Amino acid sequence: MDTIIVFILFFSSLLFSIYHDISIIYSLLLGLLGFSLLSLRRGYTLTNLFNMMMIGSKKSLIVIKIFVLIGAITAVWRASGTISFIVYYAIAFVSAKYFILSAFLLCCLVSFLLGTSFGTVGTIGVVLMVLAKGGNVDINMTAGAIIAGAYFGDRCSPMSSSANLIASLTDTKLYININNMMKTSILPFILSIIGYTYLSNANPLSFYDTQMTDEILKSFDISIITLFPAAIILLLAAFRIDVKLSMGISILSGILIGLFVQHLSFSQMATYIMTGYTMEHGGFFANIIQGGGLYSMLKVALIVLISSSYSGIFEGTGLLQPIEQFFERLSEKISVYPTTILSSIATAAFSCNQTLAVMLTHQFAYKIYEKKQRNKYQLALDMENTVILLSAVIPWNIAGAVPAAALATDSAFIPYAFYLFLVPLVNLSFSYKVNTSTTNSNTTSK
Numbered sequence: 001m002d003t004i005i006v007f008i009l010f011f012s013s014l015l016f017s018i019y020h021d022i023s024i025i026y027s028l029l030l031g032l033l034g035f036s037l038l039s040l041r042r043g044y045t046l047t048n049l050f051n052m053m054m055i056g057s058k059k060s061l062i063v064i065k066i067f068v069l070i071g072a073i074t075a076v077w078r079a080s081g082t083i084s085f086i087v088y089y090a091i092a093f094v095s096a097k098y099f100i101l102s103a104f105l106l107c108c109l110v111s112f113l114l115g116t117s118f119g120t121v122g123t124i125g126v127v128l129m130v131l132a133k134g135g136n137v138d139i140n141m142t143a144g145a146i147i148a149g150a151y152f153g154d155r156c157s158p159m160s161s162s163a164n165l166i167a168s169l170t171d172t173k174l175y176i177n178i179n180n181m182m183k184t185s186i187l188p189f190i191l192s193i194i195g196y197t198y199l200s201n202a203n204p205l206s207f208y209d210t211q212m213t214d215e216i217l218k219s220f221d222i223s224i225i226t227l228f229p230a231a232i233i234l235l236l237a238a239f240r241i242d243v244k245l246s247m248g249i250s251i252l253s254g255i256l257i258g259l260f261v262q263h264l265s266f267s268q269m270a271t272y273i274m275t276g277y278t279m280e281h282g283g284f285f286a287n288i289i290q291g292g293g294l295y296s297m298l299k300v301a302l303i304v305l306i307s308s309s310y311s312g313i314f315e316g317t318g319l320l321q322p323i324e325q326f327f328e329r330l331s332e333k334i335s336v337y338p339t340t341i342l343s344s345i346a347t348a349a350f351s352c353n354q355t356l357a358v359m360l361t362h363q364f365a366y367k368i369y370e371k372k373q374r375n376k377y378q379l380a381l382d383m384e385n386t387v388i389l390l391s392a393v394i395p396w397n398i399a400g401a402v403p404a405a406a407l408a409t410d411s412a413f414i415p416y417a418f419y420l421f422l423v424p425l426v427n428l429s430f431s432y433k434v435n436t437s438t439t440n441s442n443t444t445s446k
Contacts, residue, residue, distance in 0.1 A: 002041070003319060006034040007350075014352040018396055024353055025299060028306040035310065039317045049313065056312020059359075060304045062168045066161055067297040067304070069247040071273075073159070073229075074119060074292030076254035078277035079269060081226035081262055083289060086110060087124055088216045091131075096205040099137055100145045101196040103128045104419075107149025113230045115159025117150035117392070119292075121403040125150060126288050127212060129407045135205035143409040144416025145196055147392060150403060151420060152189075155388050156181040158243045159233065162354060162388050165304070169362045170380040175240040180381045188422035195418045215285045221261050229254040307356040315363060327364045328371070336372050337382055337431040340365050341424055344387035345394070354391040354399040361387040385427050389420045 010031035017027045036049055077083050090110065094102045106128070111120040125146040132142040154160050156178050163181075167174045216222065229250045236246035258264045258272075272278075276293030279286040314320045331339040340361070347360040361383055369379045392400035395411035404410055414420075 002038060006031075006038050010034060011350055011352075015396055018352060018398060018401060023299065024398065025302050025306065027352075028303065028310075028356075032306060032309060032313075035313055035319065038319070039313060042317065044317060048316070052312040052316035053309040054312070056308040056310065056315070057305055058308075059169055059311065060165065060308040063161055063165045063304055064301050065244060066159075066164045066247075067301045068294060069244060069251070070115065070159065070161065071292065071294040071297035072251050073247055073254070074114070074116075074296070075272045075277045075294075076251050076258065076269070076292075077114075077229055078289055078292050079262065079264060079272045080229060080254040080257040081220040081222050082229045082254060082257075083123055084216050084220040084285075085222040085226045086113065086230065087127060087285075088213055088222055090124055091127065091213055094128075094131065094205070095200075096135070098197065098200040099132065099135065099205040100141055100200040100203055101193065102200075103132075103142055104145040104149045104192065104196045107146050108152040111150045111153025112157045113153070113159075113233065115153055115157035115161070115163075117147070117154035117399070118402060118406075120150040120153065121146060121406050122291065123288055125403070125407060127285075129409075130212075130284070131205065137203045137205055138199075139407075139409055140412040141199050141203060141416045143404060143407045143413035144418070145199075146407060147400065147403050147413055148192065148417040148419035151389055151392055151417075152185075155384055155423075156185070158237045159247060161300070161304075162358065163384070164243070165355070165358055166362075166380050166383050166388070169358070170366075170376045170383070172376050172380045174243060175237070176377060177380050177384065180377060181384050184381065184385060184427055185423055188419055188426045191422050191426070192418040199416070212285050215283050219279060219281075219283075219285070223261070225261060226257055228257065303353060304355050307351075307353070307359050310356060311359040311363060314360075320360075320363065324364055324367065328368055331368045331372070335431065336368060336374060338428060339368065340382045341386050341390070341428060344383070344390050348387060348391040348394045348397050348399070352394075352397050354388065354397070357387050357391050357397070358383065382427075386424050389423055393417060393420050 013027040013030050014024055017024045039049055090106045106124055107120050110124045111117060114120055128146055129142060132139060154162055156163060158174060158178060163177065164174060167177055232250050232253060233246055236249065255269050258269050259266065272293060274293055275295050276291050278290045327339055327343050330342070343364045344357065344361045347357040351357045351360060365379060365383070391397050393414050394400065395414070400414070404413055
């Protein structure tokens with residue numbers, strides 16, 4: 001009973017934080033205190049709990065390193081003109097007739113380059129939403145296409161923190177996971193294109209304002225060299241170079257472009273890397289382009305560290321053992337992948353954030369996959385195809401709530417975020433066919 005009370009209080013505090021726009025770090029710390037007290041009551045010592053937290057936190061160390069690089073690279077790309085180049089030419093290639101489709105495809109591209117859904121929504125996503133509002137395009141359809149495209153890269157970019165987190169948790173190689181994700185997303189991607197083409201035909205862009213592109217030209221030199229920091233990421237990814245090294249080279253090249261092309265001082269670049277990029281003059285694009293930096297990743301890093309501590313406590317104390325046993329029994333009835341879908345929905349709904357949902361889903365799933373003799377790459381792939389995307393379609397989960405708020409919309413975008421639910425559904429269909437085929441084969445052999 002005491003466990004249920006703590007879970008209810010934790011979940012309520014998360015919902016309260018999201019509703020009142022308070023950082024969920026406070027709720028996570030409150031929950032950590034609650035579960036720690038619960039563990040002490042069950043006979044564990046403070047030393048035991050500390051060791052459990054440390055074991056859990058070690059799982060996230062590789063991701064923390066990635067966060068440091070992401071913080072630096074997002075500021076450097078802003079200062080060097082890389083993001084401005086992408087936004088400028090992205091807007092230029094937007095099709096008025098197929099605007100919603102263009103929004104989806106552009107956000108797929110940008111999110112793959114940036115590796116972050118929030119960063120994609122906060123830059124090109126906001127720009128596209130402004131164009132949609134001015135051009136009388138349905139806002140919810142546009143937001144759905146933007147957020148779906150933003151999670152394309154959040155799922156499979158080599159710079160994605162979630163992709164690196166899952167690779168770390170499952171002890172798998174990042175580029176093998178990415179290759180597997182690309183294969184399983186082909187059909188959902190094609191179906192999404194068909195869906196957004198249909199929506200685009202009924203919602204063409206009726207008006208186009210060039211004010212933003214003019215502002216970019218006045219503020220940045222967007223010659224082709226400014227794209228180099230992004231191009232180097234793609235080039236080195238093709239050769240499967242360690243993502244930390246490729247990000248480091250990208251940062252160095254971006255600093256040089258900032259110094260010699262955008263004519264910034266070294267002290268300016270250093271400040272931007274630490275606290276985030278800002279422009280001296282105001283304007284709509286100036287407000288969008290600002291941000292990034294190491295400081296911007298502090299909150300995210302804390303969420304990951306605290307969530308990892310939860311994972312350590314839950315695994316060490318067995319507090320979630322009844323739930324683990326429930327999902328294990330469920331997997332015997334409905335198979336492994338459908339169980340992973342249901343567990344990811346439950347964890348995303350309960351935890352209200354993607355990171356803790358990933359941690360909990362892994363804890364519920366890895367024993368099942370070992371028992372069923374599914375390899376670790378299958379576990380990594382199934383998590384990428386479920387919890388990473390489904391977190392964004394839970395209305396109160398910050399994975400979808402924050403991007404929606406940035407686009408000045410609400411959960412009404414969810415029905416139009418085709419890619420987010422097509423990936424798990426299409427793969428569920430293939431999973432069902434494989435299981436049926438296996439069952440029929442076993443029956444015949446008997």
